[in-house]
Amino acid sequence: MSKLSTRKILVTAALPYANGPIHLGHLVEYIQTDIWVRFQKLRGHQCIYICADDTHGTAISIRAQRENRSEEEVIAESQIAHQKDFVGFGIEFDNYGSTNSVENKQQCERIWGKIRAAGLVKEKEIEQLFDVEKGVFLADRFVTGTCPECKTPNQPGDNCSKCGETYSPADLIDPVSTLSGTKPEIRTAMHLFIELEQLHDFLRMWSQSGEHLQPEVANYLKGHFLGDPADKEGAKKLRDWDISRPAPYFGFEIPDSPGNYWYVWFDAPIGYIASTQQWCQANGEQLSDWWENDGAEIHHFIGKDITYFHTLFWPGMLKTAELSLPTKVHIHGFLTVNGEKMSKSKGTFVKAETYLKHVNPTALRYFYASKLGGRLDDIDLSFDEFVAKVNTDLVNKVVNLASRSAKFVKETGLSATYPDDGGLFQQAAAIGDEIADAYEQCDYNRAMRLILECADRANPFVEDAAPWVLKKDPDKAEELQNVCTIALNLFRQLMIYLAPVVPELAEMTAQLLGDRLDDWEKSKTPLVGTPVGKFKHMMKRIEPKDIQKMVDETQKEQEEAAAATESNALASKYNDSDQPMVDEPLAEECTIEDFVKVDLRVARVLKAEHVEDARKLLKLTLGLGGNHQRTVFAGIKAAYKPEELEGRLVVMVANLKPRKMKFGLSEGMVCASGPGGEEVFVLSPDQGAQPGQRVH
RNA sequence: GGGCCAGUAGCUCAGUUGGUUAGAGCAGGGGACUCAUAAUCCCUUUGUCGCGGGUUCGAGUCCUGCCUGGCCUACCA
Numbered sequence A: 001m002s003k004l005s006t007r008k009i010l011v012t013a014a015l016p017y018a019n020g021p022i023h024l025g026h027l028v029e030y031i032q033t034d035i036w037v038r039f040q041k042l043r044g045h046q047c048i049y050i051c052a053d054d055t056h057g058t059a060i061s062i063r064a065q066r067e068n069r070s071e072e073e074v075i076a077e078s079q080i081a082h083q084k085d086f087v088g089f090g091i092e093f094d095n096y097g098s099t100n101s102v103e104n105k106q107q108c109e110r111i112w113g114k115i116r117a118a119g120l121v122k123e124k125e126i127e128q129l130f131d132v133e134k135g136v137f138l139a140d141r142f143v144t145g146t147c148p149e150c151k152t153p154n155q156p157g158d159n160c161s162k163c164g165e166t167y168s169p170a171d172l173i174d175p176v177s178t179l180s181g182t183k184p185e186i187r188t189a190m191h192l193f194i195e196l197e198q199l200h201d202f203l204r205m206w207s208q209s210g211e212h213l214q215p216e217v218a219n220y221l222k223g224h225f226l227g228d229p230a231d232k233e234g235a236k237k238l239r240d241w242d243i244s245r246p247a248p249y250f251g252f253e254i255p256d257s258p259g260n261y262w263y264v265w266f267d268a269p270i271g272y273i274a275s276t277q278q279w280c281q282a283n284g285e286q287l288s289d290w291w292e293n294d295g296a297e298i299h300h301f302i303g304k305d306i307t308y309f310h311t312l313f314w315p316g317m318l319k320t321a322e323l324s325l326p327t328k329v330h331i332h333g334f335l336t337v338n339g340e341k342m343s344k345s346k347g348t349f350v351k352a353e354t355y356l357k358h359v360n361p362t363a364l365r366y367f368y369a370s371k372l373g374g375r376l377d378d379i380d381l382s383f384d385e386f387v388a389k390v391n392t393d394l395v396n397k398v399v400n401l402a403s404r405s406a407k408f409v410k411e412t413g414l415s416a417t418y419p420d421d422g423g424l425f426q427q428a429a430a431i432g433d434e435i436a437d438a439y440e441q442c443d444y445n446r447a448m449r450l451i452l453e454c455a456d457r458a459n460p461f462v463e464d465a466a467p468w469v470l471k472k473d474p475d476k477a478e479e480l481q482n483v484c485t486i487a488l489n490l491f492r493q494l495m496i497y498l499a500p501v502v503p504e505l506a507e508m509t510a511q512l513l514g515d516r517l518d519d520w521e522k523s524k525t526p527l528v529g530t531p532v533g534k535f536k537h538m539m540k541r542i543e544p545k546d547i548q549k550m551v552d553e554t555q556k557e558q559e560e561a562a563a564a565t566e567s568n569a570l571a572s573k574y575n576d577s578d579q580p581m582v583d584e585p586l587a588e589e590c591t592i593e594d595f596v597k598v599d600l601r602v603a604r605v606l607k608a609e610h611v612e613d614a615r616k617l618l619k620l621t622l623g624l625g626g627n628h629q630r631t632v633f634a635g636i637k638a639a640y641k642p643e644e645l646e647g648r649l650v651v652m653v654a655n656l657k658p659r660k661m662k663f664g665l666s667e668g669m670v671c672a673s674g675p676g677g678e679e680v681f682v683l684s685p686d687q688g689a690q691p692g693q694r695v696h
Numbered sequence B: 001g002g003g004c005c006a007g008u009a010g011c012u013c014a015g016u017u018g019g020u021u022a023g024a025g026c027a028g029g030g031g032a033c034u035c036a037u038a039a040u041c042c043c044u045u046u047g048u049c050g051c052g053g054g055u056u057c058g059a060g061u062c063c064u065g066c067c068u069g070g071c072c073u074a075c076c077a
Helices: A024-042 A058-066 A071-088 A102-117 A196-208 A215-226 A264-283 A304-320 A352-358 A361-371 A383-403 A424-430 A432-440 A444-465 A474-498 A503-513 A520-524 A544-569 A579-583 A592-597
Strands: A008-013 A046-053 A095-098 A121-131 A143-146 A173-177 A185-194 A244-246 A260-262 A296-303 A328-332 A335-337 A379-381 A600-610 A618-623 A629-634 A649-653 A659-661 A664-666 A672-676 A679-682
Touching: A008 A024, A024 A046, A024 A296, A024 A328, A024 A335, A024 A352, A024 A361, A024 A432, A046 A071, A046 A264, A058 A071, A071 A095, A071 A352, A095 A102, A095 A264, A102 A264, A102 A304, A121 A173, A185 A244, A185 A260, A196 A215, A196 A304, A215 A304, A260 A264, A264 A304, A296 A304, A304 A328, A352 A361, A352 A544, A361 A379, A361 A383, A361 A444, A361 A503, A379 A383, A383 A444, A383 A474, A383 A503, A383 A544, A424 A432, A424 A444, A424 A474, A424 A520, A432 A444, A432 A520, A444 A474, A474 A503, A474 A520, A629 A664
Parallel strands: A008 A046, A008 A296, A046 A095, A296 A328, A335 A379
Antiparallel strands: A121 A185, A143 A173, A244 A260, A600 A618, A600 A649, A618 A629, A659 A664, A672 A679
């Protein structure tokens, strides 16, 4: 196929919020997008990958206040951490900006001016809960209270988790601000709204044209927000969009509405433009060539959770501001791990940083590529599948081709002309367009399958040609060189196809063969007559134990974080140390079946006595009511005198297998806490418990 | 309650506008080889295509009802 004319493509991934670390779920998107961008560049197009940190909003302010530092400090730290994670996964942005930049403020003002001029803005008074102590209006999620419907306490501000009732936070009975713990009061405030309904016809046309959105997304929008005028139900009205927040708010103040700030979702997508502007300034380009030019494509990659913003508000804003509309919004699903939502307690909520300590990032890039289709299905990262897939495909099949042939031609280099390979190279070259098409459609899953089919033809070739046999016969040196020339060229071809997914391996291949894999067209012409470097391992197999270490570390991080949060939020007034939990971490999870095996009973200490020659033990006679009695030797001599114990109720493990001790048979255990020695604290039931009662 | 999407071998998924006998990879079983990171190669087992109706000469594919799952959204769709 002849090379297409050069396209001008601007690509964005959603802006990560500056309030948390990058995790495996985020990476689906940044990797998906990075692959697409690298593919376009490899095809010779001008393509730029634009992103930024999303920095504004209440959550950042709250965190800054809690940590007693400025918002700017919080977002600066987050930006550094995010960028480090992206570099670790080979995600190469052409510009990574911030929504808290002068460029963004400038662009917001410009776009706002256009929206105002178009008559889309109106003012409305709304009632909102106000935290008097903190001096802020409270977003729904910062209020809890009793559900007005079913009276369940501690429900969030927008809907009840018990009965499902929805309400406004002002309807809550006994509302409490989660920021200060005080009771908020209702205040009215003026908010600015954008009347999206005015853009209804445009949005229907744009979204339903079939070019810009995946069909299921277009259907969703039609059914949910836009309606169908042909239908008897008719069109639906788009709701006004509340885009201002009263001070104090961390963001940009609205120039013609002092004391009000743009809501974070207004300035966040404009961050795409602002970040492009930074890139243009650094590269001598004009912003208008990208955002006001029908000749340039704009592709947004986002998760399905933010569909609404990117397919209604954002095109509406762009249209009104007379800027280029998105060529396509590519929407992907969520990541599940081992078939379920990522879970902190199960250790599957893995941060990018934690992953990088234990597992090769190339493996995750390849795995995601092999799972991603062009649609918004969720993808699952099953650790077993991950290990098997990456090792089999990448290491055993692809890298193996080089690993089994390169060293035979280290001395001679590649043959001067490309030998007869029975059409293998041509065959693989011929499906290059099909692979390219799959990449273009974001159907990486299909691209990977096609590429692996080539690898599955290349390995049998090597098997048949048996270079290890040829090597033993000096007369067959030329044949040996030819066979390896073929194997390495097939390998190189695969690596060109895979380069967008595994850039690190492509780079190693380039070094081995002394030729950069920087052009898709190179997959059509074999490399001949060039030297071959010394082969070095390109990629280690993934070991399940590395995954386990990653999970363990994640779990540990979460426990520590949970402990910290808990002690801050709830236990701070008691000032309890977390040392006991650190000294003795939680045991493995047990089931209710496991628990009921242990029969705990209330028992009365009938008699407590010293044991001759015993340093630590007291001999207890425990009564379970009637004449049920047990003799137990307990290691509590340093902590209790016998007379302190006699008569009191304790809790004992009553069905513990009896154990013969030096001083006699012990028929159970008394429950107690503490590290030992003098610090032993025997458990007591509350008043009213009767000996013999089971503890459930 | 409504909407979008999905349900194909043990697992992950292909199956184009309906067209012979439903495929691949992995896993499982058997064998070969030893250059390669116990990698590779050959052979091989496995299906009520979620369930029931309908359209058709012909349905995994189209229509319809139901079931299950994911997501979205609700006294709006």
